[in-house]
Amino acid sequence: MTSAIPLPEGVSEEEFLRLDRQICFSLHAASRAFNGVYRVVLKELGITYPQYLVMLVLWEQGELPVKKLGEYLRLDSGTLSPLLKRLEAAGLVRRERSARDERSVEVRLTEEGTALRERALxxxxxxxxxxxxxxxxxxxxxxxxxxxxxxxxxxxxxxxxxx
Amino acid sequence: MTSAIPLPEGVSEEEFLRLDRQICFSLHAASRAFNGVYRVVLKELGITYPQYLVMLVLWEQGELPVKKLGEYLRLDSGTLSPLLKRLEAAGLVRRERSARDERSVEVRLTEEGTALRERALxxxxxxxxxxxxxxxxxxxxxxxxxxxxxxxxxxxxxxxxxx
DNA sequence: CACCATTTAGTTGTACCCAATTGAATTGTG
DNA sequence: CACAATTCAATTGGGTACAACTAAATGGTG
Structure with a gap:
């Protein structure tokens, strides 16, 4: 059983091409434009947009393991590990192996990381x-x-x- | 003169935080989701999504200099140069210095690149x-x-x- | 003609993003 | 208890994306 195709039959291949192109271009462009504004605004905080997303989750949730962080943000460890190391190098978070489960790494805010929230408001x-x-x-x-x-x-x- | 702020006065800082988070996260997620679908669909063509965007422009416009390509796609040479090299290595495009203006590099489709259009339809x-x-x-x-x-x-x- | 600002690609460095793999730790099952 | 399957973080490799810089070529202007 194929998934439902909600499009009318009479649409030409060229029409699909135009639509596809337009929506993808637009989405791509909007995503990068957002990134651009964030780059400008976050520069004074010294963090990037994905790093800001991580900080938002930490400010809200307190400490949590990398796994949970990845679930919230839909990012895997290949993306998060280096990103978290940079945040640690910047003095905003600490990473510590969990005592209960040695496989797990807890990410928690430092004083500095907590303090940054004020400026991020x-x-x-x-x-x-x-x-x-x-x-x-x-x-x-x-x-x-x-x-x-x-x-x-x-x-x-x-x-x-x-x- | 500051730019217009179209938001009502009564919105709290927390409300802004929620809105910001939601719209940014949603846009980020949508962008990556699109990328994911393209990855799946384009795998059989052996190209990535940004490479597909370049091919679309070339299929439409014929040959054109890197500069024009960058204008169409809103990408700079730092992104396009390595990308085009990969497309050239894959045998889909050729890059040749313009005879008229030695600064400019013309990008044109190979036979193989032109032929790929059929499968991309x-x-x-x-x-x-x-x-x-x-x-x-x-x-x-x-x-x-x-x-x-x-x-x-x-x-x-x-x-x-x-x- | 000589000089200089501009244009155009390319390179380098930083940061994401994902697939695939590795390695350590834990859990479930016999 | 032993052992296989699973979980979790990290690493590696390929591919964007952008800023800053380099280098070559071009186009005025005096």
Whole structure:
């Protein structure tokens, strides 16, 4: 059984090409544009955007193992390990092997890492403001993107088999 | 003169934090999810998603200099140079210094590169289908993302001065 | 013609991102 | 208890992405 194809029959291959190109370009561009604004805003904090995402989770959750961090952010250890080392080198976090489970590494904030939160408080307002979107538009866009992500993740799992 | 802040006064800092987190995370996730689907679909063509974007432009435009390619894709030479070398190593493109202007490098398709288009024709349909979005939804999302990108690009230019 | 700013690719260094592998620790089963 | 399967972090390798820099070529301007 193939997955549902919600597109009308009468759409030409050229039309698909245009649509595909447009949506991918737009998404790619938006992602990089966001990154660009974050680069500017976070430069004064001395961290990158993915590092900021990690800090957000730590500020919210306190300490937690690399595994959990990866689940929250959907990143694997190949991405997180070097990133966390850089955060440790910057003095913002500490990494310690768990006593209970020697396989696990606990990531926790240092004094400095905790203190950084104060300076980071102004970031979201600046970012949201930079979008020129109002609260409802942002929520709406977020919902659409989440729906898109769910569909794509689903397809990535099923497609290799469907070929 | 500061840029317009379209947000109501009564929104708390915590609310901004949530919004910021959600929209950034969702965009990040969507971008990577798209990349994941492309990875799966393009594996049989032996190219990556950014390489596919380059091929799309070449299939459409014929030959063109690295500079123009970068303008179309919003990528600089630091990204394009190694990418194009890989496409050349794969036998899909050739790079030749322009006779008119020795600074410029023309990128053109090989026989093999041109031939690949046939096998790539099925890609857009599969990608669009994977989104489960219909044509209107895609166009609408594209428009929102483009609006977002324009606003963010604008902000990235002005923000350093605004501090 | 000589000088200088500009244009264009390429290189280097830093940082993500993912696939695949490694190695240590833990858990489940007989 | 022994041993296989699993879990978890780290590492390695290939591929973007961008900033800063280099180097060659071009195009004025005096």
């Amino acid at each position: 102004a970031v979201p307002r600046r970012i949201v403001s930079a979008t020129t979107f109002d609260v409802d538009e942002i929520r709406d866009l977020r919902d659409r993107l989440d729906r898109l992500t769910a569909a794509l993740d689903e397809a990535a799992l099923q497609d290799p088999a469907a070929h | 099925a890609v857009p349909r599969r990608i669009v289908s994977a989104t489960t979005f219909d044509v209107d939804e895609i166009r609408d999302l594209r428009d929102r993302l483009d609006r977002l990108t324009a606003a963010l690009d604008e902000a990235a230019l002005q923000d350093p001065a605004a501090h």
